Amino acid sequence: MKSNKQRRLEIKTRRRKRAEVLKASPYGIYNYRPLIYIEADHLELGHNSYYQALPSYYADKPFKCRDCGANEIWKAASQKWWYEVAKGYIDSTAVHCRDCRIKRKREKEQQELHMEVMAKQSPHPNEVFFRKRY
Numbered sequence: 001m002k003s004n005k006q007r008r009l010e011i012k013t014r015r016r017k018r019a020e021v022l023k024a025s026p027y028g029i030y031n032y033r034p035l036i037y038i039e040a041d042h043l044e045l046g047h048n049s050y051y052q053a054l055p056s057y058y059a060d061k062p063f064k065c066r067d068c069g070a071n072e073i074w075k076a077a078s079q080k081w082w083y084e085v086a087k088g089y090i091d092s093t094a095v096h097c098r099d100c101r102i103k104r105k106r107e108k109e110q111q112e113l114h115m116e117v118m119a120k121q122s123p124h125p126n127e128v129f130f131r132k133r134y
């Protein structure tokens with residue numbers, strides 16, 4: 001008789017192994033079979049227009065990162081969160097791997113910080129332009 005903890009550890013190990021195999025193989029995403037299915041809650045998907053086909057469940061979904069080309073799995077639980085909690089549209093899908101998402105987020109934050117600093121330092125270019133001319 002196995003305890004729940006042991007069983008959970010086994011499942012985790014199996015998932016990690018599959019993920020490693022998938023990452024190593026360039027064709028991994030094409031013969032990937034999902035392990036996890038999570039039921040969709042159509043009440044939470046009400047922000048989509050009624051004629052769009054709504055999924056009855058989410059399954060782990062492999063994809064290639066648009067920036068670096070890495071194989072990555074969009075987890076069923078993350079899909080549920082994206083569509084039902086963050087209210088993402090049903091046509092939207094994951095395009096960036098975790099590393100690239102973090103990188104992009106950091107770049108965006110730096111850009112915003114830069115803009116804030118610039119705004120404090122100097123007036124808007126339009127202001128300068130009008131002050132000079134009139």
Ligand SMILES: [Zn+2]
Nearest residue numbers: 065068097100
């Ligand atoms: Zn990437």
